Amino acid sequence: MNIRKLKFYHFRNYDKASFSFEENGIHILRGNNAQGKTNVVEAIYFLSLLRSFRTSKPNLMIKHDEEMMMIEAQIESKERTEDLKVVLSEHKKQLFRFGQPVSTYSSFVGSLNAILFCPDDLMLFAGAPSQRRKFIDTELIKLSKTYTATLSHYQKLLKDRNLALKSTPVDRALIQVYTDQMIEDEKIIIKQRHAFLKDLIEKSQSLYPFFDDGKEVMDAVYKTFVPIDENLEQSLKEAYATSLSKDLFYKTTQLGIHKDDFIFSLNGVPVIESASQGQKRSVLLSLKLGLAHIVYEKDGQYPILLLDDVFSELDEGRKRTLIQMLPEQMQIFITSAEPIQTDWFKRKVFFYTIENGTIKEEVHERNE
Numbered sequence: 001m002n003i004r005k006l007k008f009y010h011f012r013n014y015d016k017a018s019f020s021f022e023e024n025g026i027h028i029l030r031g032n033n034a035q036g037k038t039n040v041v042e043a044i045y046f047l048s049l050l051r052s053f054r055t056s057k058p059n060l061m062i063k064h065d066e067e068m069m070m071i072e073a074q075i076e077s078k079e080r081t082e083d084l085k086v087v088l089s090e091h092k093k094q095l096f097r098f099g100q101p102v103s104t105y106s107s108f109v110g111s112l113n114a115i116l117f118c119p120d121d122l123m124l125f126a127g128a129p130s131q132r133r134k135f136i137d138t139e140l141i142k143l144s145k146t147y148t149a150t151l152s153h154y155q156k157l158l159k160d161r162n163l164a165l166k167s168t169p170v171d172r173a174l175i176q177v178y179t180d181q182m183i184e185d186e187k188i189i190i191k192q193r194h195a196f197l198k199d200l201i202e203k204s205q206s207l208y209p210f211f212d213d214g215k216e217v218m219d220a221v222y223k224t225f226v227p228i229d230e231n232l233e234q235s236l237k238e239a240y241a242t243s244l245s246k247d248l249f250y251k252t253t254q255l256g257i258h259k260d261d262f263i264f265s266l267n268g269v270p271v272i273e274s275a276s277q278g279q280k281r282s283v284l285l286s287l288k289l290g291l292a293h294i295v296y297e298k299d300g301q302y303p304i305l306l307l308d309d310v311f312s313e314l315d316e317g318r319k320r321t322l323i324q325m326l327p328e329q330m331q332i333f334i335t336s337a338e339p340i341q342t343d344w345f346k347r348k349v350f351f352y353t354i355e356n357g358t359i360k361e362e363v364h365e366r367n368e
């Protein structure tokens, strides 16, 4: 998958800007701090998921003192070339595909598949379990419609069950109806999370040694509230039966996949407890590249890879390794405020200078 054109109008610090990108190449956006490099990455990510990785308030992306903003892109995939456009004003978000208005989120999201690495991702290890669930869910939602539908059904049931637990008098029969339906959803979600993590870890494990000279072994464990085996349904039923009195006491559902966690480790020690900054970045990069390989296996094409400020805190060896590990048929955007040595690249690479909300393509430098 490739972005061939990208246009902004009143987006962040860009007034009006237009970019063209070659397919598959590495595109380096360089420039001093606060010039608009990450803004470009944010725009691509926003077209992919209709949410920003920096703010939960999309209106902040509208250029100061303006009333609306627009991001537009031409996407080339294996199947087709299509135009995507988002127009956002304070009270309205309008979506367009092929120049036609699109009314639902689900018929827009999915056209552009992008995988992002950004410095805040390092919070994956230190943050709350909800962040790790979000990481896994975001990818599974892109990969499986069944997962998306089941997760949203479960979330609704959980809300209803919690309301039923709070009501007086308590309707135990109704709570049981919700519990039974939640168990059906959980059987699907637990199996999919388990299988996805196994696949992701297998792929990432094969990449991590390149970053760390094969010294450490990365791994991850899926922590849910029941054993994952052939007795899953029975275990779920027993867990809810045992927890019912607690649920009634606290008036909220104490157990469920909404409390799952995923623990990432190096040599058996949780990453958060002992990994260096460089090692954390290396684990994350192995995970992100692992994700890209999963998408390739499923779709027969790589997603777009967005690497925001990826080089800081990586030593030169790791920087070189990262570049060598990037698949040839993947379009990649890298932002950097650091000097970049052109001899790191042995493939098509394009440089752009970003300065105060303007973009200038530099002379193509190609080392082949």
Ligand SMILES: Nc1ncnc2c1ncn2[C@@H]1O[C@H](COP(=O)(O)OP(=O)(O)OP(=O)(O)O)[C@@H](O)[C@H]1O
Binding pocket: 011, 012, 013, 014, 031, 032, 033, 034, 035, 036, 037, 038, 039, 040, 060, 061, 062, 063, 064, 309, 335, 336, 337, 354
């Ligand atoms: N809504 C907005 N309107 C106008 N300018 C904005 C808006 N939001 C952010 N900016 C400006 O965008 C710039 C930041 O851009 P960006 O985050 O892309 O920087 P960067 O080049 O990636 O920098 P760094 O190397 O420090 O990460 C800042 O100058 C900021 O003031």
